[in-house]
Amino acid sequence: MAHSTLTPVFVGLRTGLHVLFSVLTVLVVVRVLVDRGPSMWIALTLTVVFAAVYVAGGRVARAGPRWRTVASASWIGALTVVWIALLVLVPEAAYLVFPLFFLYLHVLPGVVGPAAVVVATGVAIVALGVHGGFTVGGVVGPLVGAGVALLIGLGYRALAREAVEREEIVARLIATQGELAATQHEQGVLAERSRLAREIHDTVAQGLSSIQMLLHAAELADGERPGIEHIRLARATAAEGLADTRRFIRELSPPSLDQGLAAALRRLAESSTRDGLAVRVSVPDAIDLPMTAQSALLRIAQGAVANVVQHAGATIVRIVLTTDEHEARLTVADDGSGFDPVTVQSGAGRTDSFGLRAMRERVAQFGGTLDVDTALGRGTTLVAVLEVGR
Template sequence: MHRNALAPVFLGLRVGLHLLVVGVAALVVVLADPADRPAVAALAAALLAVYAAGAAIARARRSGWTRAWLAVLSVLWLALVVASPQAAYLVFPLYFLYLHLLPRRWGPAAVVVATLAAVVATAADGGLTVGGVVGPVIAAGVALAIGLGYRALAREAAEREQLLAELVAARADLAASERTAGALAERARIARDLHDTVAQGLSSIQMLLHVAERADPGSAGVQHIRLARETAAGSLGEARALIAELTPPPLAEQGLLAALRRLAVTQWSRPGLQVEVDGEDDDGEPPVQVATALLRIAQGAVANALQHSGAGRVQVRLDRSPGVTRLAVQDDGRGFDPAVVAERTAGGAGHFGLRAVRERVEQLGGALAVRTAPGRGTEVEVELPDAPAAAAVPGAEVMA
């Protein structure tokens, strides 16, 4: 489970603020005139009690309650300043509360008002002096600088947490996608092996038995030959049914091009987005393993275009040549910087989709090219042979 690295910093700032409030309040009571000390102590205790209640109010997460609590705290501070001018030093922790709890415009305004109140309180006690004016003003400036820095740090921490959450979600999606792709690839392999071994063998046995039955229809063993042929035919039918179940349904029922067109209508359709699928399959269907890989690659490329590129149009093109199948997915989105992609991919960070496509293409001995540039859209082009090549491409070629 991820732990926020900046949490100790925020905790330290909060603890420091609490200790500052308690320490200054205790100092105000100690420095008060003996005659006024009971009243000052009572006001200080009330202020600390209200301040402590702020934790429960913060957990309620209601802005109205928070502002009411801050108003009560400010009134108690003003009363304490009237009773003991030394309480003007409590304005410094109040600055941070104003900046943190009030809206962006009201926070600095409250700091200015509190600064004027502190200056007036100091002047009422010992007259208007340079130190009595400059001290609160400098404290207000320091508080504003620290408060703005705290907000920027908190905003950066929130953005970092969001990025980490997206990274974790992307890793989970990648793991799920890889598991699904692995299962589909294994199903395709089993289907292919069944077709090339068991189904072909049963088909040959059935044909040979049929020839034997016709060659000597009057022999004593013809009934056994016929029974064997019928049994082989039944087993062949079961084997073909099993192969059909192992083959991905969209491909088994329609073929690759028809499956892509169906996805364009059922899954890729979005308001304001046009997805076009075209191509030719006159040269027949590619092997199941190749068709499955191309289908998953198209799904991933279109999903990236839908989620990240802001595209308004996506074109999917499938071309089938003897022994080779080509797939191209092109969008008119925002694109990206190829140099950044190459650097991140080399470092093992980011662009998990491209990495997964590259690995899938490498396993099948194909070629992958990604053409993109900021503001020029992206094109993913894949070429896979029917029979895996002896040497696989070393990686995705990303170019402008």
């Protein structure tokens, strides 16, 4: 089990179990040596075998997932058989049922563990009664031990489930943190690239364009003046510089948006359309939005369509983008199976809750909102609104 705040508790319980087993095994050995009955060597041999089988449980715990259940059941069965054989010869072996209680509850699944505890309790009571007569202590002792073992065992199971759930929550938080960090880094890079593209366009590109026009005007004004070839060379050089500058501006734009957001959304629709699923896009051809907003809208659309393809079983998806001076509204609607928002919010459903969370984070960076209208059996409509006041 991975380390957690509950690991010391589990280590303490397991150490206590090993100590209890060792003490009771030594008690049985001492009792056999003191009595020195005719079956002493058989009893000692069975005790050694019992201890060896118990120690072999460490190898069972390291078995692969495919064989672990069978190996665990075989191990606990062998341990029980040796214990019963030892119980026939040594009545004090009945005390070994107490560590067996915890092993039954830990190893055997579901109600099988408690049922095994009940059966082992009956076997211990009968054995004590056969060897020394039925007494109140011989009946109450195993019953009390079984009750305590059941309480501790059930508590251990609850702690184990809590530890697993806690580890899953921590893993989700780490994954979300990494995804958010990557998103923020991506947004920062896009913002810087967009800023550089604007600066180059508004300064260097405009300057080169003006120089080229002025040189062209000078060339037209007097095509026969001395040094005209230098003016022509300067104009050609300015034209080449302007072409290079515009190429740099294009390269600073995200590759997926090199032809604009509308073209990127249409490519997304084409790549997602397949047998049984049609993706329709309605977007304006000219979209005047900051590059960071365009990138966020594209990523939201990609995540929404990916969820539809993976989980919804839809036949049609509609992507609609509208913009005005203050906001951009992206709608992704499908006619699929829908989902339970409460289940997805808890992370228990199949739908990608991390994807929805990432979409909300992207929208929140622009002071917008993300609304998901859905229910089981009636499709899903996702509306992302980004504040993009220009």
